[in-house]
Amino acid sequence: MKLTPLIRNNVCMNAHPLGCARDTNSQIERARSRKEAYTRLKGPQAVLVIGASTGYGLASRITAAFGFGCPTVGVSYERAATETKTGTPGWYNNRAFDEAAASEGLKSRSIDIDAFSAAAKASVIAAAREMGIRFDLVVYSIASPVRTDPDTGALYRSVIKPIGGVYRGKNVDVFTGEISNSEVEPANEEEIAQTVKVMGGEDWELWIEALRQAKVLAEAASTVAYSYIGPPHSWPIYHDGTIGRAKAHLEATAARLTASSPDGLRAFVSINKALVTRASAVIPVIPLYVSTLFKVMKERGIHEDCLDQIDRLFRERLYTTAGREGVPLDQGGRIRLDELEMGQAVQAEVESRLARITRNNLAELADLGGFRSDFLRVHGFAVEGVDYDAEVDGLGTTLPGSAHRVPAPAPRPPASGAGGAAGETTRCCA
Numbered sequence: 001m002k003l004t005p006l007i008r009n010n011v012c013m014n015a016h017p018l019g020c021a022r023d024t025n026s027q028i029e030r031a032r033s034r035k036e037a038y039t040r041l042k043g044p045q046a047v048l049v050i051g052a053s054t055g056y057g058l059a060s061r062i063t064a065a066f067g068f069g070c071p072t073v074g075v076s077y078e079r080a081a082t083e084t085k086t087g088t089p090g091w092y093n094n095r096a097f098d099e100a101a102a103s104e105g106l107k108s109r110s111i112d113i114d115a116f117s118a119a120a121k122a123s124v125i126a127a128a129r130e131m132g133i134r135f136d137l138v139v140y141s142i143a144s145p146v147r148t149d150p151d152t153g154a155l156y157r158s159v160i161k162p163i164g165g166v167y168r169g170k171n172v173d174v175f176t177g178e179i180s181n182s183e184v185e186p187a188n189e190e191e192i193a194q195t196v197k198v199m200g201g202e203d204w205e206l207w208i209e210a211l212r213q214a215k216v217l218a219e220a221a222s223t224v225a226y227s228y229i230g231p232p233h234s235w236p237i238y239h240d241g242t243i244g245r246a247k248a249h250l251e252a253t254a255a256r257l258t259a260s261s262p263d264g265l266r267a268f269v270s271i272n273k274a275l276v277t278r279a280s281a282v283i284p285v286i287p288l289y290v291s292t293l294f295k296v297m298k299e300r301g302i303h304e305d306c307l308d309q310i311d312r313l314f315r316e317r318l319y320t321t322a323g324r325e326g327v328p329l330d331q332g333g334r335i336r337l338d339e340l341e342m343g344q345a346v347q348a349e350v351e352s353r354l355a356r357i358t359r360n361n362l363a364e365l366a367d368l369g370g371f372r373s374d375f376l377r378v379h380g381f382a383v384e385g386v387d388y389d390a391e392v393d394g395l396g397t398t399l400p401g402s403a404h405r406v407p408a409p410a411p412r413p414p415a416s417g418a419g420g421a422a423g424e425t426t427r428c429c430a
Helices: 017-033 034-040 055-067 090-104 118-131 189-199 201-214 242-260 287-298 308-319 343-355 368-378 419-426
Strands: 047-050 074-077 108-112 137-138 146-147 154-157 169-170 179-184 217-227 265-269
Touching: 017 034, 017 055, 017 090, 017 201, 017 308, 034 055, 034 308, 047 055, 055 074, 055 090, 055 137, 055 308, 074 090, 074 118, 074 169, 074 308, 090 108, 108 118, 137 201, 146 189, 154 189, 189 242, 201 217, 201 242, 217 242, 242 265, 265 308, 265 368, 287 343, 287 368
Parallel strands: 047 074, 047 137, 074 108, 137 217, 217 265
Antiparallel strands: 146 154, 169 179
16 A cells, blocks of 8 residues: 555654665664764763664664664564554664664664563563673663553653643644644643653663663663753743653752762763654644744754764764763753754744744744654655655565565553553654
């Protein structure tokens, strides 16, 4: 059959297997092209990426493997393809990554499992032992709507809400161009606590302790979790809201992991640039802000995507000639990769445009088309070089570029409380 994007309530419900594979392979080629620069650095030796199938997590794994030549293990929870339904984008991305790694002789293991579970940690430990590696870099790149506590079985749900008052702001529907005013009620204490349980640092700390106890964490290893701050414009719904409270817990966890480490571990939180993810179109404020930001940054020639950001994280932050003790940090102890987004001139221009935007001048002041293209590309659509009029056989159960056929998967229980595609979209993307 021919595949076109199936979008409901600004959530894309399907993915294109050839588009996902081509986009992943394009990122791999870009990482390969930078390999010479990486060889001059004392980079990582073995990398674990928790939340490895899309976005910053996928870019981290690609850079580690095809830039630095590292063995990698990637953890993600994706829905496999069947004969009648497409898989999630990350499912195709993982297949493309594994094929490329195998063709290059790189050790890799992609583990499809709920990263919050005890079974996920056990699976990674077993994989590390089988591969004969100890991780000297652990990347934590998870954003999820739900988490099941591995000890108690309690289910926690995260929310994106303000704290202490109603949020009111301007928003845009990225598919219709309609501008509207959003209003979000404040979170209660239970919602705040649950968001911290899902999106804070608790699970990150459990991962590090499990790897350490199993002796698959190298001496003097580094670990980095991805986060976002954004401009004051978005703070009421983000930085000062429930997500911001969870991110503060993440930062406190990083400080505690470093201070209490018996083996020289250093834990960092990297504040990254705003980019389009599978959930971006439904988050209040974000589509209009990001579309405007993209327009301004592209006009100034400073726009970056996930791979550009992770390239700078490795080359200019984690693995500089100054060594691990010389990682540049801000006053809050964080790595900052958002300095181009947060530059005074850029933010001033973005704020000016946001104040003036109407339906009539939207195309002039913001890059809504670029937002839509990025959103579709995350799902394997709008990828250059893909013939979308061609029939797709088996919805991708036959891997792109390979004669190998993947058996239809056995029925599986849902992700920890993940209610369908919307829940799965954000499980592995920071």
